[in-house]
Amino acid sequence: MKERLINVAHNLRGLRVAKIGSYKAYVLMGGIFALAIVLAIGAATFAVRGIEHVVARDAHAVLAESEIDWAEVQTDGLLLTLRGEAESEAARFRALSAVSTVVAAERVIDDIQVAPSMEIAAPRFLLEILRNGLDVSVIGLVPTSLDTDGIIARIEAIDPEISVVNMLETASHPVPFGWDRAVGFGLEALASIPASKISISADQVEVTGLADSARQRDEMRDKLMRQRPRGLIASINISAPRPVLTPFTLRFVIEESGARFDACSADTSEARTAILRSGRAAGAQGIIDCTIGLGSPSPRWQVAATESIDALGVLGTGSVTIADTDVSLVVPNSVSAEQFDRAAAELERQLPDVFSLDAQRLPPPDGEGLDRDGDAIEFVASRDSEGIVLLRGHLTDERLRDAVYSMARTEFGLNAVRINARLDPDLPGGWPVRAMLAIDTLAQLEHGQVRVRADRFDISGVSGDASASDTISRAVAEQLGRGAVFNLNIRYDERFDPVAMRPTPARCEAWITEVLEEQQITFDPGSASIVSGAGRVIDKIAEILRDCGRLEMEVAGHTDSQGRLETNMRLSQQRAEAVVAALSARGILVSEFVAEGYGPEFPVADNSTASGREANRRIEFRLLGESAAEATQERTGDAPDTERDAAETPDEADLEIVVTTGAGEQPRPPERPER
Template structure:
């Protein structure tokens, strides 16, 4: 069938349109593919291989998982630089971020006499108001500086117990830095002496709640030792210290090593203190102790830079001369040596015939004092008698003092020195002769021998010969049997747990069975009167808060006044009411309210001294693993960790103390060679000594 012209024309146009549409479609697809390819290429150049580009007409779909939100945004930006950004369809995801680790929460509390500051990061969920209230209570009226910041994370394990314990530690110390982190409390502080340091370190560890580790760095001020003394005595093959001082841990190690090589056994103590005459103290002491070990029985005594070496009377004279000359040459400046062979003892006959003057003071265990012997005149007799009365009381004094005009110079001072030394004993005897002084007896004062050594070093001439035979008995020590401060508090609270102090409703009067409870507390506090404690009053939540606070304060004061009425010193006691703020039971029940109405005793730190503040600077010492603090007076540190105290040499039965031997006068020998400026005086055994 033949098509007419109209049909042919229509068919031609239809065919042309179809071909055009098909061409347009192919052209559009080609543009889409080129656009997608270009975008994919640009993303590939950026390293974004994770992105998939899919064309959709005039639009482009971006899919895939971006590693970060910034990478996703960067991919959109690159695609928008090639085509209109409105035509870019974002179907990309982002890799889920890992949970952000919580920050390390910590608090550092610095306590000084004039204020308390707290700095650190705490969880936002913590009761900040309660924490600041507890810190304000610990500051005891001093300024509180709050520099705490918060972060919105859960409370970490061990955080609450550590914070509560750390704040309680601050409340008991007038000077301290307490660092708190989850499960750990680090305490830096300073104490008055070594005993207090040990007690505080032990108490801090013992009181820590389960799950909280405690690390302590407690320092004890070094004493100023005047004169700076050291005394080593050798008897048989054994060597002991009557007194030992060192200015550094290195010197102490040097001295103790020399002592052990010379025969010392068991625990030895050498006190770190201030006052050494030179930085060669350890070297000089080690040399002298080594020489004593070679000679045999005898003693060596350092009083500042003066050294007295006294050998037993049976020493080989040639050996004695050789070793003492060698020591004099080796001694560093400014040390000088006085070497003596102990003289033969004076016979009792010579004393009885008054050929040799002798003054004797006997102190009995019952406190009776007997004086016998010569003094030069009335004035010196009055001085000695007055001194004896001041030291021992005017009762039970037996006086057999005579007067003699033939006594040596300095006799009254020797007598007074002997009496002062005897006053450090519980009982004993001191015998004074012109060239010899002997002290013997027992004491309950652990530092007695050291104190006697220093006393003799200050008051006796360098040529004086003296011996000290003082025994420390713990049963006589008034401090040995005393409870620790924490034991005192626990003792009182144990009484209160068994029998509460009760008051009539809204009353502050102690009556009924509670009077007996007060009597028991007063009895328990007899040997705890120097322990600083707080008498804390608490109430239940019944009634108005202000009235409860006032009532608890009045009740705490009533207990304090009741103890005062029973002759308990209240200087170290403080009454404080807490009202209803510290419940220990549920106030919603009668039993809980009864438990909350209570009196408690808590331990306080020592009262701050009104002196300049001391900030310990620590310095590690390898010799004995101890830390030394160097405040304005130099301090010795006892470092305590949660595990151990420092393994330094332990104390003798009595910390080094006293001299025991002697000196006299003779020829001066000028040594030659190294250390020629040191002096040696060798003394023959001519001067008598007591029996």
């Protein structure tokens, strides 16, 4: 039993040794496998790192070749990630396309950020208004915040019958600087020109329009230039079509005082040049005008006009009048019969076939043309400088006297007409027509006289219309008919011309100076209180400034030399400010007025005398800034060249007034010396 137990123990011991040996083998094999795994992983990792390096290198190369320096490349195994900020979607797509040549597109991870785009620029706002009488169309792109209803309402307020078609579009962007003033000026232009196109942007307004006449064109242009806001570029193009002249009239006169055109019409610029050249050759001097218009009775008008003027130039005195196709040559008795007959025959031969000539050599004066009392048989209508009209002379009957009197009162006012006419039924034929024509002609003169006789019609006086002589000649020739003898002596005076005397900065300054020369603005002694009597002076100045519109002006206060300098300086400043305040109280726009006190520094008289000190205590008005520059240009503007060749004058049909002004730097007038 014991042996059996010993054998069992030996067997168990052997079995334990065997198990221990087997376990060691297992451990050894596990270690080998673990080492193999580690080696495999290391090899795989090394291989992946190599692949990532190659991919990154190639990706950087293609990006550099494409000049893409903003992109960053990161690799993760077979995956490639692109990072960075692209300036646009196009740049982002270009970078992705470039690296897709290195790795497959499905293994590229897009982590690119696109830079936010810049704020979209505001569009150019443009408002265009087209007007044809009562039909208005409004087109363009305007800010959403613009009061379009207000604009339409302002247009409709021009005329109750105006019809407005609104085709405006809006955009939600801020209103550009200057837009409101540009729109305001454009609407002012629209109200002034019935046929126009107004293009409005924030910094510029373009006005294109059509006027009925050259005079209206000038009035429109001048009005708009006065209304133009400072700093706004304004392009104003207003054209006037050729007028229709009825009848087509030319009248050339040679007298002892010289030669002149009383009326001149031409159908082309070439005809105008030839006619004026003939007039100068016959003795006409100075600035000569000849209206180019429609209505010529013949394409050979130029020939008839130049030949008629040349014939009168040969005779040396008299007049030649052409009304449509009727030519009237009238010379005094001082021209010899032989010379007259030769010149008349030659003119008749040279005239185109459609024209007919009536040549008269006036007889010597005798006793004819007198009534029973020895007075001249005539009717005279005269108007003095005060506007009083006197009608005197001979009329056929009471009906004609009443008609003449009523017509004159209608033209000149109920209380301005005086009549002292004698009735004579035996007056020459056509007397009523001549008497009524005398009233109508006198109405075109500021003051003057129209004398009606059996053999002639004499007109003399002053007019504020530079074309009055031409207009009156045409009317007289049409009313009196072929062969009428009439004489005109009409002087143009720009003081009565509303266009020539329009309020300009220079004129406004001069008008104010004239008012102050008549009576100064005075103050209570030692005070800035304006005396009651000086209120009338300020009223006159305010009336002038209302018509002058926007002006930059200095209101300067001056004192005499008595008293302390500091006190005088302060007092002069207060007085200047008091005048500005008084003008403002009268509704005058004084936002661009400057009140300045100069004390006794600029005397105009001797302070040692009482009268000199009184003269030195004064208020002065002086233009500043752009207003002063405009006045300087007006005063120093080029005078018309009286010797210029008429050939340089453009055809009125193509004439267009173009005025472009802007906010450019203007020369400033000399400043006062520093105190």
